[in-house]
Structure formats: structure tokens, C-alpha cells
Amino acid sequence: MSTNQEVALLAEMAVFAKVVEAGSFSGAARLMGSTPSATSRAVARLEKALGTRLLLRTTRKLRLSESGRDVYAGCLDMVQAAQAVMASAGSYDEVPRGQVRVSVPKAVGRFVLHPHMPEFLRRYPEVDVQLRLDDRPLDLIEEGMDLAIRITDQPPPGLMGRPLLEITHMLCATPHYLECHGTPQHPRDLKQHSCIYLGEAPADARWKFARGGKSVSVTVQGRYAANHTGVRLDAALNHLGIASLPDFTARESLQAGELIRVLPDWSFRTNYSGQAWILYPPTRHLPPKLRVLMTFLAERLG
Structure with a gap:
């Protein structure tokens, strides 16, 4: 692929990242002020240029293909790199804001995280938190979660993480x-x-x-x-x-x-004993809203 073609596809890459984040073409279109058909065409152009299917479309939802996972990670890096460039020029607001979606085991969410959430929300008035209490295995990217807390020996392949607390x-x-x-x-x-x-x-x-x-x-x-x-x-x-x-x-x-x-x-x-980690998709540019929540939890629970 030529450099000119790569540059021409930057917009499509950004659209693709937004579709994955929103979980649907219509949701991404609303976020971008576009239409579902235009959003779908942008992703189709990217798939054609890359020669691979990125999204598996079902009647209920969109799922990333195996190649789509790798492409999404790269597109997400591209979007966040652009945000970092804007921040360095003073054009991007570094105040933490927006919604953070966190998947957490039921008991850990209720007894460990939830008691600290009022203080976090007071400290960061422009950050919203959505807790999903669920003990089942999780695909962060496919299910649109920003962070996950799981009991594990080390971060699963394809994810980054930091240990939070020991659970006995x-x-x-x-x-x-x-x-x-x-x-x-x-x-x-x-x-x-x-x-x-x-x-x-x-x-x-x-x-x-x-x-x-x-x-x-x-x-x-x-x-x-x-x-x-x-x-x-x-x-x-x-x-x-x-x-x-x-x-x-x-x-x-x-x-x-x-x-x-x-x-x-x-x-x-028990299988529920061990180190609880906070996990997130690999990226070089962690958004402020995620960074402050991770730091807050490490301070409170570490």
C-alpha cells in the first residue's frame, strides 16, 4: 500500500475505530454526526483496501474478525496519537472527561469498587462511570469495555494491565x-x-x-x-x-x-483467589479519563 493510499484511508480508519467503540454503525454515526450508510461505506472501503474482512455482521451485533482485532488496535493507536498531537499543541482538552466502561466481577464490584465510586465521581466531575458486574469471561474490544478487573496470574494475551490487590x-x-x-x-x-x-x-x-x-x-x-x-x-x-x-x-x-x-x-x-488485575487494550496513548480512574483505584486498593 502506497503512502498516498495510507493517508487517504486515515478517515476510514478513524470511522472503523468509532464503529468498534460504539458497537454498531448507527451508534457510530450518531457520535460522528453522520449517517449509518455513510459509516458502513467507510468501513467497506477500508476492508477493500486492506483485502480482509474486519467486521463479522450478524443480526444482533457486530463482531471483530481475527484480522479486525489487529487493525482496530492500530486504528485506536492512530486516533489516540492524533489526540496526543492536538494536546501537545494545546488544542485538546486534557481535563479527564467522558464515560469509562468497566467490567468487574460481581462481588468485587459490589464490595470493593462501588464504595469508592462516590469519591471518584466527586473528584472528577466530568467523568462518568458505567460498571458492568459480570463474572463470565470477557472480550474487552468486542463488548466495548474500556477497562476490566479480573483475577488472573498475568494479563491475557492482547491486553495490558497492572495488579490491584490480592484476594483471599x-x-x-x-x-x-x-x-x-x-x-x-x-x-x-x-x-x-x-x-x-x-x-x-x-x-x-x-x-x-x-x-x-x-x-x-x-x-x-x-x-x-x-x-x-x-x-x-x-x-x-x-x-x-x-x-x-x-x-x-x-x-x-x-x-x-x-x-x-x-x-x-x-x-x-478457590478459583476466585489470587491477584486482581485491571486490564485494558494495548495502547501508547491512554486517555485521561482512563488514566485517572486507574490511578485512583491503585491508590485506594493497592
């Missing part, structure tokens, strides 16, 4: 429950107790522990299971049994003496 799980019960039913001294003792567990799959009732290089796995049972930590917390506070809870969910009740940690000398292992 523990077992808790009320003093009343333990007085009535006894306090387990070993994971095997849990078989004699009513346990409040996740309940989404049979494996959720198989609790795993480690201590001093030894591992123990116990199949627990109980009359109540719930796939929301807030519900399991409330069930434990109502003396229904021994609940598995993230540390951030149980913290206040433990400090108030409403709950007691069970088997504190054992490490309780």
Missing part, C-alpha cells in the same frame, strides 16, 4: 452457630457441618485446603448454596452454617465480632 478466601461462621455445633479443628470435620457454598457446579462443594506443604480436599454439604457472596454473608450471619467468603466481604463482620474465622491456620483455595 476464608471460612466464617457466627459465634452462635459454633457454640451450637462445635468448631472444626481439621478440614475433615467440615463433613459434620452445614456449609454454605457457591453451588454453581458440583465441584463447588469440594473445598480445598493447604497447610505446611500438605493438601486436603473435602466434599462438603449443607442446606443452602448461593452464587453471590453477599447472600452467603447474610446466610452466615443468620447462623445457617459455615460460609466460604472473600476476605473483603467478611472483613467488617469479622471486625465487629459478628463472624469468627474457621480453620484460620489453613489456606482455603
